[in-house]
Amino acid sequence: MKNEYIPQLSTIKEVIRHTDVEYTFRMEFTGEVKPGQFFEVSIPKFGEAPISVSGIGDGTVDLTIRRVGKVTNEIFETYVGEQLYLRGPYGNGFDLSEYKGKELVVIAGGTGLSPVKGVVDYFAKHPKEAKKVTLIAGFKSFNDILFREDFAWWEKEIEVIQTVDNAPDGYLGNTGMVTKYIPDLQLADIENTAFICVGPPVMIKFTVMEILKLQVPEKNIWVSHERKMCCGLGKCGHCKIGATYICLDGPVFNYVEGKELLD
Amino acid sequence: MGYQFTKAEAERMFEKWGSQYDVFAPKLMEGEGCFSDTDVVRYGKVTSLDEIVWDRKSDYSLKEVLLAINETLFYFTEDKTTVPEGPQKDILIFLRSCDLCAVQRLDEIYLKNGYEDFYYARVRKRVKFILMGCKTSCASGFCVSMGTNQARQYDAYVKVDNTQKVVYADIKDKVLKAFVEGGKEIEVTPDYVTENVEKVNLPKNLSNKSFENTIWQEYGDRCIGCGRCNFACPTCTCFTMQDIFYKENAKVGERRRVWASCQVDGYTDMAGGHSYRKTQGERLRFKVMHKIYDFEKRFGYPMCVGCGRCDDICPEYISFSNCVNRLTKEEAEHEK
Numbered sequence: 001m002k003n004e005y006i007p008q009l010s011t012i013k014e015v016i017r018h019t020d021v022e023y024t025f026r027m028e029f030t031g032e033v034k035p036g037q038f039f040e041v042s043i044p045k046f047g048e049a050p051i052s053v054s055g056i057g058d059g060t061v062d063l064t065i066r067r068v069g070k071v072t073n074e075i076f077e078t079y080v081g082e083q084l085y086l087r088g089p090y091g092n093g094f095d096l097s098e099y100k101g102k103e104l105v106v107i108a109g110g111t112g113l114s115p116v117k118g119v120v121d122y123f124a125k126h127p128k129e130a131k132k133v134t135l136i137a138g139f140k141s142f143n144d145i146l147f148r149e150d151f152a153w154w155e156k157e158i159e160v161i162q163t164v165d166n167a168p169d170g171y172l173g174n175t176g177m178v179t180k181y182i183p184d185l186q187l188a189d190i191e192n193t194a195f196i197c198v199g200p201p202v203m204i205k206f207t208v209m210e211i212l213k214l215q216v217p218e219k220n221i222w223v224s225h226e227r228k229m230c231c232g233l234g235k236c237g238h239c240k241i242g243a244t245y246i247c248l249d250g251p252v253f254n255y256v257e258g259k260e261l262l263d
Numbered sequence: 264m265g266y267q268f269t270k271a272e273a274e275r276m277f278e279k280w281g282s283q284y285d286v287f288a289p290k291l292m293e294g295e296g297c298f299s300d301t302d303v304v305r306y307g308k309v310t311s312l313d314e315i316v317w318d319r320k321s322d323y324s325l326k327e328v329l330l331a332i333n334e335t336l337f338y339f340t341e342d343k344t345t346v347p348e349g350p351q352k353d354i355l356i357f358l359r360s361c362d363l364c365a366v367q368r369l370d371e372i373y374l375k376n377g378y379e380d381f382y383y384a385r386v387r388k389r390v391k392f393i394l395m396g397c398k399t400s401c402a403s404g405f406c407v408s409m410g411t412n413q414a415r416q417y418d419a420y421v422k423v424d425n426t427q428k429v430v431y432a433d434i435k436d437k438v439l440k441a442f443v444e445g446g447k448e449i450e451v452t453p454d455y456v457t458e459n460v461e462k463v464n465l466p467k468n469l470s471n472k473s474f475e476n477t478i479w480q481e482y483g484d485r486c487i488g489c490g491r492c493n494f495a496c497p498t499c500t501c502f503t504m505q506d507i508f509y510k511e512n513a514k515v516g517e518r519r520r521v522w523a524s525c526q527v528d529g530y531t532d533m534a535g536g537h538s539y540r541k542t543q544g545e546r547l548r549f550k551v552m553h554k555i556y557d558f559e560k561r562f563g564y565p566m567c568v569g570c571g572r573c574d575d576i577c578p579e580y581i582s583f584s585n586c587v588n589r590l591t592k593e594e595a596e597h598e599k
Contacts (some may be wrong), residue, residue, distance in 0.1 A: 001379060001381055001384060001385075002381070003346060003381035003382075004378050004380075004381065005336045005337070005381065005382075005518075006336075006337060006344055006346065007344070009342060042506075042518075044339035044506065044508075044516055044518075045339065045506050045507070045508035045513075045516040046506055047504060047505070047506040047518075048504055048506075048518075049534060066535070068534045068535035068536075069534025069535065070534075071534070072534060083342070200537075201537075226533065226537075227531070227533070227539075228531055228532060228533045230502070230503055230504045231502075231504065231520075233377055233378040233380070234372070234376040234377030234378060235372060235373060235376070235377075235378070235380055235500070235502070236501055236502050236503065236504070236520070236523070237500065237501030237502075237523070237525065238501065238503070238523070238530060238531065240553070240557075242471075242552070242557050242560070243556075243557040243558070243560035243561040245376070245377070247377075248376070248377040260471060262471050262474065263531075263539045263540055263545075263549075
């Protein structure tokens with residue numbers, strides 16, 4: 001019987017620094033993995049933290065980590081050539097086939113872009129597989145912008161609206177919350193749309209409200225929930241909401257189901 | 264098959280079981296209660312029938328045998344991980360009907376629900392269960408309401424007669440039966456209660472709307488969030504991962520899992536400071552709804568087995584059974 005709790009050592013192949021507190025760690029990994037899934041990442045003696053997959057490469061997975069807790073603080077002390085412990089991937093992840101042939105709008109707030117980045121990567125590489133792809137990504141300020149190199153090539157392939165909440169006078173980019181850009185979306189056929197919304201709980205709440213104002217059916221919206229997932233295996237109970245285990249049944253939910261997940 | 268043994272015959276059989284198995288049963292731990300000069304009945308290894316507490320319900324459940332309060336998952340040494348050995352001997356657990364029904368709930372979470380748990384499974388597959396009957400109901404239990412008063416999935420049933428001279432047994436398991444010597448073959452049916460003092464009616468129409476009921480706030484105001492109800496409950500299964508390293512050698516350490524309580528601060532904390540269910544009322548709602556609604560929605564039967572231990576142990580005298588009954592009544596009135 002497999003002991004799912006035993007992590008495997010994985011070498012850090014590359015570190016991409018986005019901001020002072022957010023880095024992407026490109027980790028050695030072979031196996032099936034989908035965007036939106038997560039790994040339990042650990043450093044012996046400091047503990048484990050659930051981190052979502054922010055990119056999938058040949059023999060690698062990207063884990064974008066924000067320095068906010070005990071484990072993630074420690075991870076920042078570890079660099080290229082060193083190793084981290086991984087187990088996973090866990091969770092359902094995004095099912096790309098749900099979005100193919102549709103007008104896809106991805107709305108992400110801050111680090112919320114990480115779990116959905118694999119979806120954006122895929123459709124930016126294969127733009128013809130969707131009718132149209134739009135990314136609305138919001139960050140607190142210019143200094144908080146993640147994945148700058150990726151934005152540069154995404155902009156050539158898909159529609160990208162990058163916005164910051166606050167900017168000094170004279171800032172040339174977009175400003176304001178992501179919700180500001182939703183009413184202006186040009187959608188040819190509301191029925192044939194797919195919206196993905198990932199970010200902090202408050203951002204999800206207001207973003208979905210805006211999307212619904214466009215008369216988009218609830219079933220065309222997907223959200224990703226964030227919870228403390230200690231085990232990732234449906235055992236520890238920390239991520240349970242009602243009858244749902246976020247680690248097993250999610251973290252990605254169609255809004256029809258996702259809206260019932262109240263806490 | 265049923266047997267009637269003399270006490271001496273039964274003790275001899277018990278001794279033989281003991282050579283093959285580690286036997287766990289409710290045991291009186293004198294002076295080890297929470298408060299000074301109090302005793303506690305909890306699970307421990309026993310070597311004779313006399314050591315077992317037959318006349319009252321254990322304060323803590325059998326789950327301590329299957330799931331250690333604090334379990335080492337593996338040791339870290341340099342860049343190696345080493346998993347500690349599992350139990351070396353097969354295990355017999357003496358337990359009552361409610362607790363045997365609780366095992367089904369533990370199995371549901373730890374053997375099914377996504378992944379099979381390595382640590383639980385390696386203990387569980389070594390365990391056989393010996394049912395202790397209930398001639399009369401305990402004061403706080405409501406097993407009849409929960410349908411857990413008559414568990415049938417036992418490997419053996421053992422009853423020591425009031426006179427302490429006769430022992431009745433129904434032994435289904437072939438291995439256990441092989442140890443029988445002497446005794447008289449008779450029909451033995453386990454004692455079980457058909458009525459409790461406490462009766463609980465489960466609500467029929469719970470939903471997210473039930474969140475708005477003021478009962479949660481009311482009970483929450485009394486709750487001090489100590490988590491004792493979770494630890495006494497035979498069906499609570501939550502844990503938290505914990506890494507520790509040794510002072511003597513910082514390169515060596517271990518990863519453990521320790522029991523966790525959904526009533527205690529920190530249960531939903533995420534890195535970065537966000538958390539959910541901040542009030543005791545919300546936490547109480549989460550627990551009660553899980554026991555009588557959410558679990559059933561997922562697995563088809565309620566989680567609560569009606570043992571009543573949470574009511575017995577609450578320092579604030581919060582009664583789960585009362586809370587559920589009030590909820591049922593109030594939700595039915597809201598419907599009208």
